[in-house]
Amino acid sequence: KKHRPSRVCELNAGSTVDAVLTIQPNWSTFYSGESVTFICDMNEGAETDWNYSIMLNGGELVPYSSHKSSTLEPLQTGDSGEYHCCGSRISSHQTKCSNTISITVFSTKSTFFFLFFITSDRPRAKLTAGPSTIPVGGSVTMSCTVEPSAGWRYRWFRRTPDTSGVEVRTNKDENREITVRQGGIYRCVGIRGNPDIYRYSSSEVTVRITCEFADENYQQLYLLNQIFSSFLVTVRITCEFADENYQQLYLLNQIFSSFLV
Numbered sequence: 001k002k003h004r005p006s007r008v009c010e011l012n013a014g015s016t017v018d019a020v021l022t023i024q025p026n027w028s029t030f031y032s033g034e035s036v037t038f039i040c041d042m043n044e045g046a047e048t049d050w051n052y053s054i055m056l057n058g059g060e061l062v063p064y065s066s067h068k069s070s071t072l073e074p075l076q077t078g079d080s081g082e083y084h085c086c087g088s089r090i091s092s093h094q095t096k097c098s099n100t101i102s103i104t105v106f107s108t109k110s111t112f113f114f115l116f117f118i119t120s121d122r123p124r125a126k127l128t129a130g131p132s133t134i135p136v137g138g139s140v141t142m143s144c145t146v147e148p149s150a151g152w153r154y155r156w157f158r159r160t161p162d163t164s165g166v167e168v169r170t171n172k173d174e175n176r177e178i179t180v181r182q183g184g185i186y187r188c189v190g191i192r193g194n195p196d197i198y199r200y201s202s203s204e205v206t207v208r209i210t211c212e213f214a215d216e217n218y219q220q221l222y223l224l225n226q227i228f229s230s231f232l233v234t235v236r237i238t239c240e241f242a243d244e245n246y247q248q249l250y251l252l253n254q255i256f257s258s259f260l261v
Contacts, residue, residue, distance in 0.1 A: 019043065019098035021085045029148040030105045031123070031198060035073030038062075040085035040098060050087040055097075057081045064088055080105045108198070123147065125154075125190040127202035134181075135210050143177040144188035146200060152192050158184040183209040 024037045040052045047068055054062035054070050056079070062070045072079060086097040108123075129142040144154045154175040159165035165187070170178055180186070187204045 019085060019087055019096050021083065021098040021101055023083075023101055023103070025151055027148075027150045028102060028104065029150065030075050030103060031192075032076055032105060032107050032109070033074045034105075034193060035071055035075060036103065037069055037071045038083065038085060039069050040087060041068065042087045042089075042096070045089070049091065050089055053086050053088075055084050055086060075105045077105050077107050079103070123190070123198070123200055125188055125200045125202035127186070127188050127205050129186075129205045129207070132206060133208045133210055137181070138209075139179050139181045140207055141177060141179045142186060142188070142205065144190065144202060145176065146190035146192070152190045155189045155191065156186065157189070158182070158186050160184050180207060183207050 020041045020043060022039045022041070024039065027036075030036060038054050040054070042050050042052075048066065050068070051064040051066055052068050052070075053060055053064045061072075061083075080103060082100050082102055084098045084100045086095060088095045106123075123146045125144055125146050127142060127144050130140045132140070134140050142156075144156070146152045153173065156168040156170070156175065156178055157165040158168050158180075168178060168180070168186075185204050185206050188202045190198075190200045190202075192198045
């Protein structure tokens with residue numbers, strides 16, 4: 001049960017070992033519906049020697065108890081503010097308080113007044129790409145961000161005008177940035193929370209492969225494809241999606257390279 005401020009606790013200023021407040025996850029911005037855990041460490045005696053309280057804007061939010069950790073959920077915009085914790089030693093009633101941590105909670109709901117859109121703190125994924133047109137054999141690096149950026153991880157998807165989207169797999173945890181060599185229509189999705197509470201998709205970016213060539217090897221493979229495509233139906237190369245059959249073309253190049261001037 002969430003308790004609202006009802007009393008004042010002064011910050012400790014003279015103790016030789018101050019209390020320390022930390023939070024998990026260690027973010028300064030949250031969205032409504034998420035949770036945050038406050039951990040209050042007295043740095044003196046045993047954990048069971050103290051009772052602990054969490055303060056919001058100088059008033060008591062969580063009353064004194066034997067638990068050094070307290071979780072606030074689900075967060076609401078009204079939970080924004082300055083937090084600190086205080087401890088009261090059971091044997092002597094000695095009290096000391098911690099550092100202050102500032103938290104801002106954004107709403108994910110849009111605000112309307114009659115029929116007019118007013119405002120929204122709803123996060124949005126933003127996809128940023130290098131050149132959207134690259135030569136055969138070239139590559140482009142794309143990055144995805146959601147602001148505020150803390151705590152987000154990303155998934156990438158690629159489709160073509162004729163196919164549905166498939167995920168672009170990588171070995172990175174956060175996955176903020178990828179490099180691609182394949183033409184197509186890309187988008188990214190920002191995900192936050194455990195389990196995934198929020199998922200926000202970016203707009204799409206189209207990557208096109210031109211009929212220019214990044215190096216001589218690709219140009220040779222392309223010419224080889226033109227020579228043998230009339231009777232090798234399994235070999236295909238287009239300017240849009242050159243890399244899908246690169247291995248086939250490479251093997252053919254090894255077989256027939258003696259015939260190429």
